[in-house]
Amino acid sequence: MAYAQSEVMKKTARIALVSLAMAFAGAAVTACQSDKDIDITKLGFESEPPEMLYNQGLANMKAGNIGEASRKFDSIDRQYPFTEWGRKALVMSTFSKYRLGRNEDAITTGNRYLKQYPNSEDSAYVQYLVGLSYSKQIADVTQDQKAAAQTIDAMSRVINEYPDSEYVEDAQAKIRFARDQLAGKEMQVGRYYLERKEYLAAIKRFRVVVEEYSNTNQVEEALARLVETYYAMGIVEEAQTAAAILGRNYPDSQWYADSYKLLQSGGIEPRENPRSWISRAGAKLIGA
Incomplete structure (x- = not known):
């Protein structure tokens, strides 16, 4: 008898809890319906079908409302993942974030697209956008050049994986700029060591530029600084070789004129030593 009464009490309690939960749910719905300040779009939800949201996003892009367009595309991505509309929205989401200057978000979204759709018709474009987003973050040579290295990696993927795409030419230009930044960083550090007469450390940096x-x-x-550094160390033969390589490749350069003048001040002239690492590196230079 006591057991039966216990079960009845438990059942009654469960019914009461369910009724209470339903009452709270009803009150919440009523509040949402009556509260005019609540905007469900701010919660990341859109009631329109994906095609309509996509077209709204494009219309906002055309009107210059990039932030609103991005929100539309992101809404499709959240609500309709792994669908064709979701795929297209992910492309436009990457682009809109890039246009907004949200470069890290563009990179994250773009890489997610490439992971999900590596062989799609828009893969080359998205990879290019990722490269552009890295390129926009390249700083002055006095600062860290991590973004330059990342630009080279991303744009090299455009060239190697999508060699027939329309983005290859600009990808190559972005790589040249990024490489120049990396070389500029090496030069900045090398000059720092040279000014402090830390010659071996300076030569190491200048050599990286010449070889890589x-x-x-x-x-x-870099070649002119090698002339200056080796001459300061008394390693005349290497200074002469660096000047000879500089003169052969850039005979009209002011750097060569300055290097030639420096050597002549000591009664010597440029002369290449074919056994020098500078001579071997010089064979790969432009104009060699």
Whole structure:
């Protein structure tokens, strides 16, 4: 008898709890319906079908409302993932974030697209957008050049994985700029060591430029700095070789004129030593 009474009491309690929960739910719905300040779009939900949201996003893009367009595309991405509309929205979401200057968000969204749709018709474009987003973050050579290295990696993917795409030419230009930045960073550090007469450390930096960034705008100065550094150390043969390589490749350069003048002040002239690492590196230079 006591057991039966206990079960009845438990059942009654469950019914009461369910009724209470339904009452709270009804009150919440009523509040949402009556409260004019509540905007469900701010919660990330849109009531329109994906095609309509997508067209609204495009219309906002055309009107210059990039932020609103981005919100529309993100809404499709959240509500209709792994659908064709979701795929297209992810492309436009990457683009809109790039246009808004939200470069890290654009990179994250773009990489997610590439992971989900690696062989789609828009993969080359999205990879290009990722590269552009890295490129926009490249700082002055006095600062860290991580973004330059990331730009090279991302744009190299455009060239290697999508060689027939229309983005290859600009990807190559972005890589050249990024490489010049990396070389510029090496030069900035090398000059720092040279000014402090830390010659070996300076030579190490200038050598990186000559050997690894031979097709950048920094190589002329790098060779001239090698002339200056080796001459200051009394390693005349290497100074002469650096000047000879500089003169052969950039005979009209002011850097060569300055290097030639420096050597002549000591009664010597440029002369290449074919056994020098500078001579071997010089064979790869532009104009060699």
